[in-house]
Amino acid sequence: MDRLVHHELRAVVSVLAATAVALTTAGLVRGFSPPSDPGRLGLCVAAVLASVVVWTLLKATRITWFSEVRDFEKAPPVEEAGPVLPAERFLRDRPFSPRLFVLYLLFAVPLSLWEPWAALLPLWSALDWLGQAALAAHWERRHGLLLWRGRVASRPWELSVSRRPPTRTATGARPA
Template sequence: MDRLLHHELRAVLSVCAALALALAVRGLHRGFSAPDRPGALALCLGGLLAFLVGWTLLKATGLKWFSHVRDFEKAVPVEDTGGALPTGRFLRDRPFSLRLFGLYLALALPLAHWEPVALGVLLWSALDWTGQAAVTAHWERRNGLLLWRGRAGDRPWELSVSPRPATRTASGAPPA
């Protein structure tokens, strides 16, 4: 099992690393140069960011066709699945997904050589995962639960929930 939030942040890091490597390879091969029309690029990136903020807010609602929150609320308690929670710090121990990095690098390298602006499609997915991570973190904090993915090895998309562990003070004692 893996925390849903950690899974999404790991995907963001992998995609951003693939994009950075693809842009570096393009820069080394064809030279680093400023865009021909920086105003158009800034307008395009601003529009992309505005649309993604709206899309993320739409996913944070309870609307039937868009909401991820509805999936979070249908999650089964971990105790009902018979599974035990992992105890490691997965994001710190494994912050990177090599499979996703390889897939995005295989897509990003040809796109970077063809037209670097086309990498906006890959940037879109990284920003979308960032928004999904924000929605997940907000839901977890508001409900006092942790979301886990992969209650069964062959169905990693199914979600489970567990209570958030009690916070501790700086001395390690439970709060009063």
């Protein structure tokens, strides 16, 4: 079982690593050179950021085809699922997804050899996953719940929720 926020952040780290490898490969093969028209690149970056922000805001609404919040609210409690798979710790167990890294690498390296700055295209999905993680973290904090993926091994995309454990003080004691 995996927290949704950790799953999304793991995807972001994997895509960023694949993008770094693709840019390095393109730089070594074709040479490191600045873009020919930096103003056009800036406009493209602004357009990508604006589209990702709008898409994330649409997912934060309750509009039928876009809403992620509706899926969060429909998630059943973990206790109703029966036997629960053990939870993973994000930074200790798997901060990186090798499959996703290889998938994006197979896409980004040939693209970067064709056009070096096109290797930045995978960042679009990394920004989308980062927005999804921020949306899930905001929802969790607001509702006092944790969102989990993979409580049923045959359907890892299904979400479930559990209560957030109480916070501890600096000495490790529970708050009064």
